[in-house]
Amino acid sequence: MRSELWFTERQNDNLEIGLRINKILHSEQTEYQSMDVVETEQYGTLLVLDGCIMTTDKDEFVYHEMLAHVGLHTHPNPKSVLIVGGGDGGVIREAIKHPSVERAVxxxxxxxxxxxxxxxxxxxxxxxxxxxxxxxxxxxxxxxxDHPGEFDVIYIDSTDPIGPAVGLFAKEFYQAVSNALREDGLFVAQTESPFVNQDLIQKVHADVRDLFPICELYLAYVPTYPTGMWSFTMGSKKYHPLRDQQPIRVQDTKYYTEQVHQAAFALPKFVQELVRG
Known part of the structure; x- marks a missing residue:
């Protein structure tokens, strides 16, 4: 008999996603947020924080590879990497695939x-x-x-802009990120869905554009995130993700390729208009 137990995420006041689950594996209230782990029929094991889908066994590779490898294939010699958030370890896993990386915090x-x-x-x-x-x-x-000038690449692997993650979308924080980067450093942040988070994307893009000489948005497709279309914003002091793209350094990827790197920056017209500013 099929389970009739469902997890439903209210992604906004007008949009929900539902997943059939077999069982609840873990549930707790941490110091900062509620956390649940459930076994789903469609996407395997699912991590939920404050009622929001964070990652699943089946589609995690899209998000983690595209957050990590685009930046690391833009910088010619990344040695020191910082991931802010990302407690599941997915971006760390991808970052240390790069042979030049000596330290990943x-x-x-x-x-x-x-x-x-x-x-x-x-x-x-x-x-x-x-x-x-x-x-x-x-x-x-x-x-x-507290760590100015230490990193070649910084990733902002944040939860949705609620609760403890709100400050990770502020201009003051992006200035601090710039200070923590070396003189040729770059950073990448996840910046939500172009369909349902237009105001946030516009604000982040404008803030990053003010602080970095190079600011570019790119896309990937994560089935369990709101609408599936997901954006990432790069701020770079020197290297451009298309003009300075490096030869591929990793082989064991499921989504990221040299061609996908290029294609991710080919934005649909409505997204171009969103960030044109």
Whole structure:
């Protein structure tokens, strides 16, 4: 008999996504947020924070590869990498595939996300035990402010702009990110859906454009995120993601390729208009 237990995420006041689940694997209220892990029929194991879908076994590779590899294939020699958020470890896993990366810091405010991900998402969290990885359970915003000029590439792997993640979408924070980068550094942030988060995308793009000489938005397609179309915003001090794209350095990807890197910046007209400013 098929389960009639469903998880439903209200993505906004007018949009929901529902997934049939077989069982609830874990549920708790951490110091910062509610956290649930459930087993779904369609997408395997699912991580939910504050009622929002974070990642699933089946489609996580799209998000993690596209957040990580576009930036790391833009910088010619990334050695030091910082991930703000991303306690599941997916971006860390992808970042340390690059042979030039000597140090990868994870600054995650909620240590329980790290521990639960190790238990229920061992494939996603597999890189957290690598000797190059430094896991810091701390406020990522403060960590960025406290480490000027240290990093070649910084990733903002934030949850939706609610609760503890609100500050990760502020111009003041992007200025701190610029300060934490080396003179030729770059950063990439996830910036939500062009269909349902237009105001946020416009604001972030305008703020990053004010602070960095190079600001570009690109897209990927993550089935469990609102509308499936997902945006990422890059701010770079020197290197352009198309003109300075590096030869591919990793082989074991499922979504990212050299051609996808290029195509991700070919924006539909409505997205071009959204960020034209």
């Amino acid at each position: 994870l600054a995650e405010i909620d240590g329980r996300v790290v521990e639960v991900s190790k238990q229920y998402f061992p494939n996603i969290a597999s890189g957290l035990s690598d000797p190059r990885v430094d896991v810091q359970i701390t406020d990522g915003i403060q960590y960025v402010k």
